[in-house]
Amino acid sequence: MSEAPELRDPRVIAALIGEIASVAETMDRQVVLMEVCGTHTHAVAGAGLRRMLPEGVRLISGPGCPVCVTPVDYLDRALALADLPDTTVCTFGDLMRVPSSLSSLERAHAEGSPIEIVYSPRDALDMARANPKRQVIFLGVGFETTAPTIAAAIAEAETGGVDNFLILPGNKVMPPPMRSLVEDQELKVDGFLLPGHVSVLTGWECFRFLAEDYQVPGAVVGFSPADIMRGVADLLHQVADGRSKISNLYSRVVSPQGNRVAADMVARVFEPVATAWRGFGEIPDSGLGLRPDFAHRDAGLIDVELPPPHEPTGCACGDVLRGVIDPPECPLFAAACRPDSPVGACMVSSEGTCAAWYRHERLTGTAR
Amino acid sequence: MKKNTPRRLLLGHGSGGRLTHELVEGTFLPALNNPILASLTDAAVLPELPPGRPALTTDGFVVDPPIFPGGNLGELSVCGTVNDLAVAGARPLWLTWGLILEEGADGELIAACAAGTASAASEAGVQIVAGDTKVVPRGKGDRIYAVTAGLGVVPPGREISDARIDAGDVVIASGPLGDHGATIMAARHRLDAGSLVSDCAPLNGLIESVFAAGIDIHSMHDPTRGGVLTVCNEVAERSGKRLILSETAIPVRPQVRAVCEVLGLEVLGLACEGRVLAWVHRDQADAALDAFRAHPQGAEAAIFARVEDAAEGAIPVVMETEVGSTRPLDMLSGSDLPRIC
Amino acid sequence: MCLAIPMLLKERNEFEGVVELDGVSRTVSLMLLPDADVGEHVLIHAGYAIGQVNAEEAAQTLELLREHADNMVDL
Numbered sequence: 001m002s003e004a005p006e007l008r009d010p011r012v013i014a015a016l017i018g019e020i021a022s023v024a025e026t027m028d029r030q031v032v033l034m035e036v037c038g039t040h041t042h043a044v045a046g047a048g049l050r051r052m053l054p055e056g057v058r059l060i061s062g063p064g065c066p067v068c069v070t071p072v073d074y075l076d077r078a079l080a081l082a083d084l085p086d087t088t089v090c091t092f093g094d095l096m097r098v099p100s101s102l103s104s105l106e107r108a109h110a111e112g113s114p115i116e117i118v119y120s121p122r123d124a125l126d127m128a129r130a131n132p133k134r135q136v137i138f139l140g141v142g143f144e145t146t147a148p149t150i151a152a153a154i155a156e157a158e159t160g161g162v163d164n165f166l167i168l169p170g171n172k173v174m175p176p177p178m179r180s181l182v183e184d185q186e187l188k189v190d191g192f193l194l195p196g197h198v199s200v201l202t203g204w205e206c207f208r209f210l211a212e213d214y215q216v217p218g219a220v221v222g223f224s225p226a227d228i229m230r231g232v233a234d235l236l237h238q239v240a241d242g243r244s245k246i247s248n249l250y251s252r253v254v255s256p257q258g259n260r261v262a263a264d265m266v267a268r269v270f271e272p273v274a275t276a277w278r279g280f281g282e283i284p285d286s287g288l289g290l291r292p293d294f295a296h297r298d299a300g301l302i303d304v305e306l307p308p309p310h311e312p313t314g315c316a317c318g319d320v321l322r323g324v325i326d327p328p329e330c331p332l333f334a335a336a337c338r339p340d341s342p343v344g345a346c347m348v349s350s351e352g353t354c355a356a357w358y359r360h361e362r363l364t365g366t367a368r
Numbered sequence: 369m370k371k372n373t374p375r376r377l378l379l380g381h382g383s384g385g386r387l388t389h390e391l392v393e394g395t396f397l398p399a400l401n402n403p404i405l406a407s408l409t410d411a412a413v414l415p416e417l418p419p420g421r422p423a424l425t426t427d428g429f430v431v432d433p434p435i436f437p438g439g440n441l442g443e444l445s446v447c448g449t450v451n452d453l454a455v456a457g458a459r460p461l462w463l464t465w466g467l468i469l470e471e472g473a474d475g476e477l478i479a480a481c482a483a484g485t486a487s488a489a490s491e492a493g494v495q496i497v498a499g500d501t502k503v504v505p506r507g508k509g510d511r512i513y514a515v516t517a518g519l520g521v522v523p524p525g526r527e528i529s530d531a532r533i534d535a536g537d538v539v540i541a542s543g544p545l546g547d548h549g550a551t552i553m554a555a556r557h558r559l560d561a562g563s564l565v566s567d568c569a570p571l572n573g574l575i576e577s578v579f580a581a582g583i584d585i586h587s588m589h590d591p592t593r594g595g596v597l598t599v600c601n602e603v604a605e606r607s608g609k610r611l612i613l614s615e616t617a618i619p620v621r622p623q624v625r626a627v628c629e630v631l632g633l634e635v636l637g638l639a640c641e642g643r644v645l646a647w648v649h650r651d652q653a654d655a656a657l658d659a660f661r662a663h664p665q666g667a668e669a670a671i672f673a674r675v676e677d678a679a680e681g682a683i684p685v686v687m688e689t690e691v692g693s694t695r696p697l698d699m700l701s702g703s704d705l706p707r708i709c
Numbered sequence: 710m711c712l713a714i715p716m717l718l719k720e721r722n723e724f725e726g727v728v729e730l731d732g733v734s735r736t737v738s739l740m741l742l743p744d745a746d747v748g749e750h751v752l753i754h755a756g757y758a759i760g761q762v763n764a765e766e767a768a769q770t771l772e773l774l775r776e777h778a779d780n781m782v783d784l
């Protein structure tokens with residue numbers, strides 16, 4: 001049993017909805033809450049939580065899915081690397097359908113490029129061990145949760161002398177784009193559901209600036225329906241009372257400082273770099289690049305020919321990611337852009353805001 | 369038989385010459401033994417069909433890994449075709465078996481798949497009456513592919529069709545869903561799924577026993593590729609009715625749920641190779657459930673969905689979630705890929 | 710982002726452990742969680758143990774939720 005039944009108990013949920021509704025009634029305006037984690041997007045849609053919320057509470061999705069915020073030139077580079085001789089590109093399944101300028105990993109795979117889906121960076125490392133004559137390049141995407149696993153695989157490759165294991169660095173960290181979100185004048189977010197598994201690694205204190213510098217409340221929550229609804233109730237109370245603090249409602253796995261061993265591992269292998277986010281542009285110190293000591297494992301330094309980056313026209317992924325519009329407000333949504341033929345990255349990942357919306361909340365009455 | 373199985377497949381094993389003969393006579397014939405096949409003529413000349421309407425189907429089988437807990441590609445190639453006939457209401461009779469082998473493939477693998485084919489055919493009570501073998505150069509295929517065709521007969525008076533699905537029907541799953549898909553995904557991503565095995569099995573015995581109990585099955589489908597998600601969406605589209613699934617009623621083994629949680633997969637998108645979904649009128653629901661459960665293959669059968677009339681613009685397939693909300697269920701877009709994010 | 714699942718640590722050596730959930734197990738790296746003890750629940754992400762489940766905190770959360778549900782019934 002992975003999680004206790006209480007976490008999905010309809011009575012618990014009904015009680016929390018009741019609490020949420022009673023606070024919402026006291027408010028003279030709609031309260032907008034944002035989650036910034038794709039697994040939250042997925043969990044909300046999977047249980048149908050959004051439509052259980054009262055009119056006065058709106059839950060939107062921010063830049064939480066690494067696939068959605070990975071810019072198109074990263075994929076262009078990945079595809080160019082897959083064309084190198086004696087090279088295998090390994091990726092999490094999440095990236096397979098993300099459109100590049102001219103193709104996608106899935107299409108390139110169909111055309112014969114050696115691209116393998118792995119569950120763990122270690123599986124890619126093992127592939128490198130088993131094929132010493134091939135260069136194995138792992139596409140290193142994801143946030144704070146995933147970065148330590150990639151750093152650990154690199155450390156293991158170093159000690160094991162696995163010279164043919166490289167990564168294409170693309171990891172990102174959450175606080176900088178969240179700062180840019182709260183500074184965005186267009187955006188009106190009253191509170192954040194904070195990413196539970198990122199916080200396992202970073203600790204919840206890294207989000208204190210939201211409350212302390214910007215007076216925006218936050219709640220670190222887990223991924224069960226009860227966890228999420230507790231977070232919504234907590235934030236609503238804070239907004240109604242005019243308070244702002246960071247509540248840790250996922251204390252069963254999240255501590256104030258997080259996993260220090262993992263943080264040290266990341267600091268040993270990576271250093272902060274400016275990186276581009278789809279919809280946000282370049283944000284200083286929001287990405288992780290390999291330290292110079294590990295340049296020999298940096299596939300980003302390999303000289304390849306890239307097509308001029310092409311972002312699809314009309315695609316409003318950027319506004320969707322910043323929470324400025326809902327997916328149905330994009331002119332391409334459900335017409336030119338669908339899960340089976342995605343135009344923008346938000347439609348690609350099953351956790352992308354648009355895909356989740358399309359799948360679960362597309363039709364009459366449910367989209368709000 | 370074993371001493372005649374080649375260690376590695378050579379291109380010559382598909383040439384039609386001496387090596388092909390050795391493979392057929394040394395490996396395939398002894399496994400699939402029956403007089404029609406043994407005649408090795410250009411075409412199988414069959415006895416006259418029993419009364420009813422003939423049903424014909426074909427299917428191709430590619431699976432990685434080709435041997436998995438609970439079965440192999442050979443068994444799959446028989447069960448898939450037998451089940452396609454059975455869910456159409458037909459009694460399967462004869463199958464053809466075509467193999468496309470990769471040069472260098474392990475002979476023991478081919479023999480194991482032949483043995484799997486034989487045992488599944490015997491369990492289903494069908495005969496493999498014609499076969500073919502081709503060998504493609506190394507790298508042009510993945511060890512072993514199989515293509516089967518199956519011929520059966522729908523007995524007089526039996527009508528299985530989505531057109532018969534109506535508001536007031538319930539949907540029965542003959543057993544826990546997703547065992548096959550979860551087994552394969554676990555094997556591919558180095559999960560040890562313990563006692564979990566593929567559900568791969570011929571369904572014709574189970575289905576005949578339900579008919580024999582006097583159940584008027586309106587329609588049936590086997591949720592193979594794309595799983596329950598695909599079947600339910602296709603049925604809703606063809607029948608013009610709305611399907612409402614109850615999350616808490618869907619039979620899923622804890623191990624299957626665990627594989628999905630770890631790899632980030634959709635349970636209802638997983639393939640089954642030995643499960644049938646049956647639509648019956650709710651007045652017959654209890655009797656149908658009893659009939660399914662009376663057969664060993666249907667012991668864990670459950671009612672998990674109901675059919676309603678579809679209002680204009682309504683979502684065609686909906687799930688009532690465990691926490692008391694609803695959500696639309698769409699087909700998967702392409703294959704379900706493991707995700708970490 | 711960041712699918713992570715609590716699983717039971719069944720056995721371990723210096724760098725690796727076997728974790729289990731409902732009869733499904735996998736070998737994972739303990740490099741990021743070197744102090745994990747056999748018998749503990751650990752959070753697994755992409756083949757690595759990344760955090761421990763604090764049983765006491767988990768029990769408190771559940772107790773809180775049960776109280777919520779009970780209050781609901783009282784209303």
